[in-house]
Amino acid sequence: MTLLEVDHLSLDLPVDREPRRIIHDVTLELDDGEAVGLVGESGAGKSMTSRAVIRLLPQNARIGGDIVFDGRSVLAMDRRLLATYRSRDVAMIFQDPKSHINPVRTVGAFLIEALVERGDRRADALAVVSELLDTVGIREIPHRLRQYPHELSGGMLQRVMIAAALAVQPRLLLADEPTTALDVTTQANVMAHLDVQRRNRGLAMLFVTHDLELAASVCDRIAVMYAGCLVEVCAASSIHDRVLHPYTAGLLASRPRVTSRTARLPVIPGRPQAAYELGEGCPFLSRCPYALDICRTTRPELRVVGSSRVACHRAEELSGCLTDGRAADRPGVHA
Ligand SMILES: Nc1ncnc2c1ncn2[C@@H]1O[C@H](COP(=O)(O)OP(=O)(O)OP(=O)(O)O)[C@@H](O)[C@H]1O
Ligand code: SF4
Ligand SMILES: [Mg+2]
Known part of the structure; x- marks a missing residue:
């Protein structure tokens, strides 16, 4: 059953009093209990998309389209409904726990707050x-509950944040880079706890990350974002052998591998585009070695190709040569 529909979402934020496009026409669904990884480089619009789901956006944000949770429009909710939605249906784990936990209250007070408030x-x-x-x-839980946030390590605080999110038994968890501020060992540990808890409780999750392979390992589906647009949505299990968008292939190839003998990592050439810089053509145009004339003049729509959805004019043709993200010498990825 569909739990969340992000329906043609667009978002403008004012910069120097001028509206600047941050998200272009994003459409994505999540089923009850499903985990979807929202992946892309910095500035792609991942956090803004997840914040839109909980309606936690900067003042003066202009939103188009709709966010529908369990059949109800989140954008149309009044204050009371929105408060209920935020305290019962959806919970968010923020990348930086320190800036979302009140520093002058104990960990225990922070954790029980939402539960006591709801009765x-x-x-x-x-x-x-x-x-x-x-x-x-x-x-040493009784001791931890009496401590203040500054007395806990980053890894410990992130676990507190996860516990706070799970405590309200939401149906949807928004996890925005929940482990990137942590060292590698703690990262793996916290991620494993989150994954087990989510599965045990049957929660849906929107997992925001730069790390495509990590997302593929804990999610059912992957949604790849570039310059405020969704460019590919596919099953996590098909990520290594049925990649259809050149950007997704570039992300896969640019990840370090234990088995790789190449001294330098392949990178996607060029710099990421900002959503507001896009012209009429494909968002990935300036970095794509496969561009044709049509890519300069017409923005590709996200369309169904096989079992995926992809926004590329050449998806069918390219599917054969983008099959293995692990090949360092693949066309389109420069070592
Ligand atoms: N308050 C704001 N006003 C104007 N622009 C903003 C504001 N906050 C973010 N942006 C811009 O919106 C775009 C998308 O930001 P967002 O935080 O969603 O990216 P992201 O994909 O989460 O990146 P990262 O991986 O670095 O967290 C960026 O270009 C960012 O500069
Ligand atoms: S539409 Fe054209 S420019 Fe865009 S990713 Fe496909 S081939 Fe490259
Ligand atoms: Mg972000």
Whole structure:
């Protein structure tokens, strides 16, 4: 069953009082219990898309299209409905926990706040969060609950953030780069806890990350964003052998590999475009070695190709030569 529909979402933010396009016509669905990885380079619009889902956008943001959760328009919700939606249906894990946890309240007060506000007894709320802290790998829980955020390490705080998000038993988890601020070992650990908890509880998740392979390992589907546009949506299981967009192939090839003997990592040539810089043609035009005349004049729509959706005029032709993201000498990726 479809839980979330991002329906032709567009977003403008004012810069020097002029509206600047940040997201172009993004359409994406999530089913109940499904995990979708929203992947792309910095500035692609991943955070703004996930923030739009919880309607947590900068003031003066101008939104087009709709966000529909369980049949209800999030954009049309009044304050009361929005507060209920945010406290029961959806929870967000932010990349930087420090800036989203009140520094002058204890970890315990932060964790039970939402539960008490919705009517749980304090003792019950404490029992729920204590159990959750245990499942995300935190020990000496009574002591941790009495501590202040600055007394906890980054990894510990991120686990607290995950516990806070899970405590309200949302149906949808928005996880915006939940582990990028952490060291590699803690990253793997926190990610594993999050993955197990999400699966055990049957939660849907929008997982925002730069890391395509990490997303493929914990998600059912992958949605690739470039310059505020969705360029490919496919099954995570097909990411290595049925890539259809040159940008997705470039992302795969530019990831470090333990088995690789090449001294330098392949990179996608050129610089990422900003959403507001796009002309009439394909967003990826300036970096794509396969561009034709039509790519300069007509923006490709996201359309169904096989079991994926892809925004490339040449998707069918290119599917054969973009099949293996691991080949360093693939056309379109310069070492
Ligand atoms: N308050 C703002 N006003 C104007 N532009 C903004 C604002 N916040 C973000 N942007 C711009 O919106 C675009 C998309 O930002 P967003 O944070 O969604 O990118 P992202 O894909 O999450 O990148 P990253 O991987 O670095 O987190 C960027 O070009 C960014 O500069
Ligand atoms: S539409 Fe053209 S420019 Fe865009 S990715 Fe496809 S081939 Fe490249
Ligand atoms: Mg971001």
